Amino acid sequence: MYAPIYLLSALVPFALSQSIPAQLFSNLIPQKVLATAESLPAPIQYPQYTNEVEPLSDATIGDWLYFVPDTWTSGFFPVTLYALNTRVKLCGATSRNGLSAADWLNLGRATSNGLIPLELQNTVGHDVGFLSFPFVEELAINPTNQTALTAVNQFAADLAARFNPIVGCTRSWDTADPTDFTVIIDNMMNLEVLWVSYGLTGNETLRHIAITHADTTMKNHIRPDGSTWHVVEYNSTTGVVIRKRTDQGYANNSTWSRGQSWAIYGYANMYQHTKDPNYLTTARRLADYFLTNLPSDGIVPWDFNAPLLPPPRPADSSAATIAANGLLLLGSLETSPAAGQKWIVAAINLLNRITALGWQPSWQSLLANGTVNWPVNNLLTGIVYGDYYYIRAGNQLITMGLATCSG
Ligand SMILES: *[C@@H]1O[C@H](CO)[C@@H](O)[C@H](O)[C@H]1NC(C)=O
Ligand SMILES: *[C@@H]1O[C@H](CO)[C@@H](O)[C@H](O)[C@H]1NC(C)=O
Numbered sequence: 001m002y003a004p005i006y007l008l009s010a011l012v013p014f015a016l017s018q019s020i021p022a023q024l025f026s027n028l029i030p031q032k033v034l035a036t037a038e039s040l041p042a043p044i045q046y047p048q049y050t051n052e053v054e055p056l057s058d059a060t061i062g063d064w065l066y067f068v069p070d071t072w073t074s075g076f077f078p079v080t081l082y083a084l085n086t087r088v089k090l091c092g093a094t095s096r097n098g099l100s101a102a103d104w105l106n107l108g109r110a111t112s113n114g115l116i117p118l119e120l121q122n123t124v125g126h127d128v129g130f131l132s133f134p135f136v137e138e139l140a141i142n143p144t145n146q147t148a149l150t151a152v153n154q155f156a157a158d159l160a161a162r163f164n165p166i167v168g169c170t171r172s173w174d175t176a177d178p179t180d181f182t183v184i185i186d187n188m189m190n191l192e193v194l195w196v197s198y199g200l201t202g203n204e205t206l207r208h209i210a211i212t213h214a215d216t217t218m219k220n221h222i223r224p225d226g227s228t229w230h231v232v233e234y235n236s237t238t239g240v241v242i243r244k245r246t247d248q249g250y251a252n253n254s255t256w257s258r259g260q261s262w263a264i265y266g267y268a269n270m271y272q273h274t275k276d277p278n279y280l281t282t283a284r285r286l287a288d289y290f291l292t293n294l295p296s297d298g299i300v301p302w303d304f305n306a307p308l309l310p311p312p313r314p315a316d317s318s319a320a321t322i323a324a325n326g327l328l329l330l331g332s333l334e335t336s337p338a339a340g341q342k343w344i345v346a347a348i349n350l351l352n353r354i355t356a357l358g359w360q361p362s363w364q365s366l367l368a369n370g371t372v373n374w375p376v377n378n379l380l381t382g383i384v385y386g387d388y389y390y391i392r393a394g395n396q397l398i399t400m401g402l403a404t405c406s407g
């Protein structure tokens with residue numbers, strides 16, 4: 001079931017003792033992604049999660065459900081196509097690895113087009129950062145693509161317009177009472193669009209907003225034990241914290257695992273951009289909480305504080321793959337190879353455990369065992385961002401010299 005171990009580049013000067021799941025490089029990945037790309041609805045809609053129960057719709061269990069472009073997850077399928085283009089660059093396109101089946105770059109470009117109208121009007125709040133992902137990839141390929149430049153800068157301006165200097169954050173969700181200023185931990189992921197636009201324009205305001213949001217969140221969202229609150233509500237006119245609570249977690253004071261994984265990635269990313277050691281320390285604390293609170297089977301539960309029974313506590317495969325990417329990033333930024341190794345080994349363990357549990361050849365998604373939103377009974381699904389971060393982790397491992405392309 002697992003591929004042998006491959007060693008090693010100068011980037012990561014240590015030997016791994018555990019194997020990397022062969023499924024990360026399976027030809028089922030391009031097969032499934034291409035099948036989805038070829039059957040997107042017209043006018044375009046994007047997959048978000050898979051059908052969970054037979055009677056829910058015409059789809060069968062494991063089939064993608066599609067959402068209009070003005071949805072927070074719409075960027076993930078186009079950026080998945082760009083990730084397969086990256087994989088072709090890393091691995092070459094053959095019929096054996098399945099990558100010769102399509103022109104992934106053209107598919108990524110074509111499917112991104114449906115996002116462009118959202119630059120000027122959308123209802124996704126802070127999640128414009130996620131919508132910008134395919135355009136950021138486009139700019140890595142063609143830095144002068146004006147459509148992509150405009151998209152990234154406009155999405156960054158959208159997020160910047162949600163910044164409130166009294167609170168010191170960008171607003172995540174809109175609320176009926178505008179003085180109720182809601183910030184969720186997920187928002188840490190969306191700061192990346194500010195950094196990319198700052199890199200393109202040199203606009204210091206964007207950098208200042210990213211840093212201020214991260215510092216305020218460090219203070220109010222993270223508990224002394226390194227766990228996170230999902231939601232912090234501030235008063236927009238006074239800046240005081242009104243309450244801390246959950247939205248998608250088990251309890252108001254629990255730690256929702258996907259939020260924790262967004263936070264690991266988000267603070268590692270802040271450290272990458274600033275080299276401020278406070279962000280490194282924070283990313284380590286968040287990662288330590290995540291890893292030391294895993295159950296003995298190594299499967300990421302949807303909420304770290306949800307009881308095992310009843311009902312049976314489901315996993316969240318997306319939290320596992322997002323955390324794996326956060327840990328790989330943290331591992332690559334650490335101050336010494338030994339310190340980095342700890343996080344990289346943990347990332348590979350997460351990928352092994354979630355592959356063993358969730359790899360689901362008969363579904364349209366790659367992985368099962370996603371929990372979209374447990375409180376509203378949306379669980380046991382594939383999830384488009386879980387799959388994206390799974391593929392991306394495979395690419396990262398190749399780039400870091402820890403895996404070869406063959407399964
Ligand atoms: C520029 O980027 C957009 C959006 O990603 C894409 O649709 C378009 O094909 C690209 N243009 C060129 C010339 O590559
Ligand atoms: C920098 O970005 C901010 C936030 O989007 C914007 O208000 C400001 O006009 C920008 N400055 C310049 C010089 O473009």
Ligand SMILES: *[C@@H]1O[C@H](CO)[C@@H](O)[C@H](O)[C@H]1NC(C)=O
Binds near residue numbers: 179180181238
């Ligand atoms: C915020 O504070 C203002 C001024 O004290 C008050 O009028 C408003 O109701 C508060 N909003 C919330 C959501 O607590």
Ligand SMILES: *[C@@H]1O[C@H](CO)[C@@H](O)[C@H](O)[C@H]1NC(C)=O
Binds near residue numbers: 246249250251252
């Ligand atoms: C969180 O607290 C609010 C206010 O007390 C309550 O209405 C809500 O049900 C609580 N949520 C959970 C998941 O316990």
Ligand SMILES: *[C@@H]1O[C@H](CO)[C@@H](O)[C@H](O)[C@H]1NC(C)=O
Binds near residue numbers: 251255
């Ligand atoms: C959450 O609050 C409940 C009720 O006060 C308490 O029993 C529980 O230990 C708390 N859980 C955590 C993780 O702090």
Ligand SMILES: *[C@@H]1O[C@H](CO)[C@@H](O)[C@H](O)[C@H]1NC(C)=O
Binds near residue numbers: 299313315358368369
């Ligand atoms: C994993 O997913 C399968 C298929 O939906 C389900 O039967 C199983 O209970 C899930 N396990 C966990 C731990 O979530």
